[in-house]
Amino acid sequence: MQNTVKTLVIRFANELYPNEIECFRGAVLQAMEDANVLFHNHLEDDKLRYAYPLIQYKRIHLKAALVCVGEGTEAIGEFFASCRFDVRIGERPVTLEVEGVQARQTLVQVWDDMFTYRIRKWLPLNGENYEKYMQTDSLAEKYALLENLLVGNILSMAKGLGIRFEKQVECKITAIEDPRVVMYKGVKLMSFDAEFKTNVSIPDFVGLGKGVSLGMGTVKCLDNNDNTINI
Numbered sequence: 001m002q003n004t005v006k007t008l009v010i011r012f013a014n015e016l017y018p019n020e021i022e023c024f025r026g027a028v029l030q031a032m033e034d035a036n037v038l039f040h041n042h043l044e045d046d047k048l049r050y051a052y053p054l055i056q057y058k059r060i061h062l063k064a065a066l067v068c069v070g071e072g073t074e075a076i077g078e079f080f081a082s083c084r085f086d087v088r089i090g091e092r093p094v095t096l097e098v099e100g101v102q103a104r105q106t107l108v109q110v111w112d113d114m115f116t117y118r119i120r121k122w123l124p125l126n127g128e129n130y131e132k133y134m135q136t137d138s139l140a141e142k143y144a145l146l147e148n149l150l151v152g153n154i155l156s157m158a159k160g161l162g163i164r165f166e167k168q169v170e171c172k173i174t175a176i177e178d179p180r181v182v183m184y185k186g187v188k189l190m191s192f193d194a195e196f197k198t199n200v201s202i203p204d205f206v207g208l209g210k211g212v213s214l215g216m217g218t219v220k221c222l223d224n225n226d227n228t229i230n231i
Contacts, residue, residue: 003109003163007203008068008076009060013099016064020089021215024064025057027087027094028079038075052160053213060205060218063099064089067205070161073103106203108158110167114197115223116174122192122217123184123210124149130190146192147171153208153217154200171198184211195222 016024029035038054054072058065068076085096124146125133136142150171158165176194183189189210202208202219209217 003107005070005106005108005161005163005203006073007104007106007206008066008073009102009104009205010066010068010076010098011060011100011102012064013097014064014089014094015062016059016089018059021057021059023090025214027089027096028057028066030087031084031096032079032082035078038072039079052157053207056207056213056215058205058215058218064096065205067207069203069206104203106201108161108163108201108203110165110169110199111201112199114170114172114199115201115221116195116197117202117219117221118193118195119208119217119219120193121182121211121215122194122208123182123189124153124192125190126210133190143173143176146176146194147173147196150196150198150208154198154202157202157206157208158200165200167199169198169200171196184214184216191216 025040029040032039052069054069055075056067056069056072058067066076066079087094087096129145129149133142133145136145150173151169154169154171155165173194173196176192179190179192181188182191202221204220205218207213207215207217208219211217
């Protein structure tokens with residue numbers, strides 16, 4: 001089984017406000033005449049592509065970025081072939097300027113060791129587990145619930161990339177900030193910033209949980225010298 005996942009992180013010189021990520025996606029689509037489904041995840045007849053997003057729109061180091069995963073690393077060529085970088089992000093006219101490109105390959109699998117990650121704007125709760133979370137008084141039980149949801153998010157990501165793990169996935173939340181309420185597609189959701197350990201190697205800057213395509217749940221490994229992440 002091939003567990004090596006290609007990622008391509010394209011960073012632009014253009015600053016992006018946190019509430020402009022969806023507008024940034026619109027700008028990218030605007031630059032293309034007929035965008036590949038991976039850019040917007042909409043099929044014919046207004047149906048959605050219910051699969052892990054392979055092109056994700058981000059705000060990295062305060063600037064616009066695209067994170068391409070797997071097949072998304074091939075599809076991104078269509079964007080550069082369009083040669084239309086004069087777009088609008090919301091009401092702002094912008095000329096998109098590429099500042100840097102980082103290509104990596106990550107062996108996504110379960111290891112004997114644990115890796116430390118930081119996750120930002122993680123949206124793990126749906127209606128059912130939100131009620132369970134709010135009704136739980138014990139902090140340990142809240143952590144356990146979130147850890148189980150994080151395991152599920154990692155498994156969902158792996159499944160979307162065609163990867164199956166032969167060993168059990170483990171997650172341990174080591175630090176978490178007070179949750180914040182964010183608006184996602186017009187709905188108020190509880191967002192978490194946290195640090196966690198897991199025995200799965202995860203590519204930098206991919207997303208976990210809900211809202212991955214719009215910059216939610218972005219993950220960065222902290223087991224190196226660059227332990228900062230501004231998203």
